[in-house]
Amino acid sequence: QSALTQPASVSGSPGQSITISCTGTSSDVGGYNYVSWYQQHPGKAPKLMIYEVSNRPSGVSNRFSGSKSGNTASLTISGLQAEDEADYYCSSYTSSSTLGVFGGGTKLTVL
Amino acid sequence: EVQLVESGGGLVKPGGSLRLSCAASGFTFSNAWMSWVRQAPGKGLEWVGRIKSKTDGGTTDYAAPVKGRFTISRDDSKNTLYLQMNSLKTEDTAVYYCTTEGSSWYFDYWGQGTLVTVSS
Numbered sequence: 001q002s003a004l005t006q007p008a009s010v011s012g013s014p015g016q017s018i019t020i021s022c023t024g025t026s027s028d029v030g031g032y033n034y035v036s037w038y039q040q041h042p043g044k045a046p047k048l049m050i051y052e053v054s055n056r057p058s059g060v061s062n063r064f065s066g067s068k069s070g071n072t073a074s075l076t077i078s079g080l081q082a083e084d085e086a087d088y089y090c091s092s093y094t095s096s097s098t099l100g101v102f103g104g105g106t107k108l109t110v111l
Numbered sequence: 112e113v114q115l116v117e118s119g120g121g122l123v124k125p126g127g128s129l130r131l132s133c134a135a136s137g138f139t140f141s142n143a144w145m146s147w148v149r150q151a152p153g154k155g156l157e158w159v160g161r162i163k164s165k166t167d168g169g170t171t172d173y174a175a176p177v178k179g180r181f182t183i184s185r186d187d188s189k190n191t192l193y194l195q196m197n198s199l200k201t202e203d204t205a206v207y208y209c210t211t212e213g214s215s216w217y218f219d220y221w222g223q224g225t226l227v228t229v230s231s
Contacts, residue, residue: 036218
């Protein structure tokens, strides 16, 4: 069982917006602004999409945005495109000895 | 262009050892904090451990499941990161990714990964 909880799957039609949640505790998501999000296409390495809750690395589309409220972080993808179909993982720093944790991943299907 | 190229994966028996390497280029490796992240077949991502830059102490941190069995090291003269894995278990079977680590717990560049299979 992953330390951070994500929905197993979400779906949306092209052009729509979707939001993926990532729920932790006050020891990780709620305690630090060190939440990041990764996109992974099948057979490929993960790609950083969001860091420090809401910052986008250079080159990442502004259709991707991040936010946090309490112990839950969220990734929103607006104007869904077919190429957005992938697995998405959240991660957070944690005060435990493990230092950091990932969510179990969410499979995004673009209908 | 940042490049991270892992090598050294393969099939090993339970209780065996394996050393992974990660050749880095396109950035100042000696200044970088580096991490290993793994992904079991069909499963999610799991942080394995990291090594800080020598200027930040060069210390290492490990996830609980690998602490005492895995050792991360670096050779800044060769721009190479290593992961020495001992006392391997079947549950260590995974693709192992080498990553750069940002200043606030994020992994900004990833290698293509190398598969480690622990099986008798």
